Amino acid sequence: MDTQKKYITNNFQETQTLGKKIAIEILSQKTKNSALILALQGDLGAGKTTFLQGFAMGLGIKEKILSPTFIIMKKFKIQTSSLKMKIKNPKFTNFYHFDCYRLDKPKEILELSFKEIILNPENIIAIEWPEKIKSLLPKNLIIIKFKHFEENKREIIIDNF
Ligand code: ADP
Ligand code: MG
Numbered sequence: 125m126d127t128q129k130k131y132i133t134n135n136f137q138e139t140q141t142l143g144k145k146i147a148i149e150i151l152s153q154k155t156k157n158s159a160l161i162l163a164l165q166g167d168l169g170a171g172k173t174t175f176l177q178g179f180a181m182g183l184g185i186k187e188k189i190l191s192p193t194f195i196i197m198k199k200f201k202i203q204t205s206s207l208k209m210k211i212k213n214p215k216f217t218n219f220y221h222f223d224c225y226r227l228d229k230p231k232e233i234l235e236l237s238f239k240e241i242i243l244n245p246e247n248i249i250a251i252e253w254p255e256k257i258k259s260l261l262p263k264n265l266i267i268i269k270f271k272h273f274e275e276n277k278r279e280i281i282i283d284n285f
């Protein structure tokens with residue numbers, strides 16, 4: 125699991141498609157004994173939320189993932205099986221989307237039961253602006269770095285996956 129994968133996308137749909145593909149790969153992996161965490165790094169507009177829109181689709185979530193303006197965390201139910209889903213998923217039941225952009229102090233996130241959420245192996249957690257809560261993150265993370273090249277071109281590097 126010490127690999128790095130690099131992708132270039134040329135429009136937002138390609139970034140969503142990549143997110144969907146990664147979700148499907150995650151569903152087919154072996155279970156861990158704590159939550160599965162994605163840390164999404166990159167500037168505003170780099171494509172983190174766009175990636176997560178596709179990622180959520182891959183998990184079978186029908187609600188749209190938005191950039192939370194004032195909300196720091198949103199919880200979604202993951203479907204455990206449906207005819208449409210490519211992979212049956214008996215292990216993950218919740219998807220949490222955190223956006224730490226507006227956090228002033230890392231500690232504030234503890235009020236949202238962050239510690240309990242990251243311990244539960246039934247959870248998949250995606251964190252935008254993980255730098256803001258660096259001291260509270262476990263070591264075992266999938267790090268995804270987004271770089272904004274041109275108007276519609278992005279480089280997306282996935283570490284430790
Ligand atoms: P972030 O969450 O990193 O701040 P968003 O995903 O909210 O970024 O915004 C990215 C913006 O850039 C969206 O308006 C999206 O349509 C646009 N965009 C253009 N090209 C791409 C691409 N290749 N990948 C992702 N987003 C893109
Ligand atoms: Mg965002």
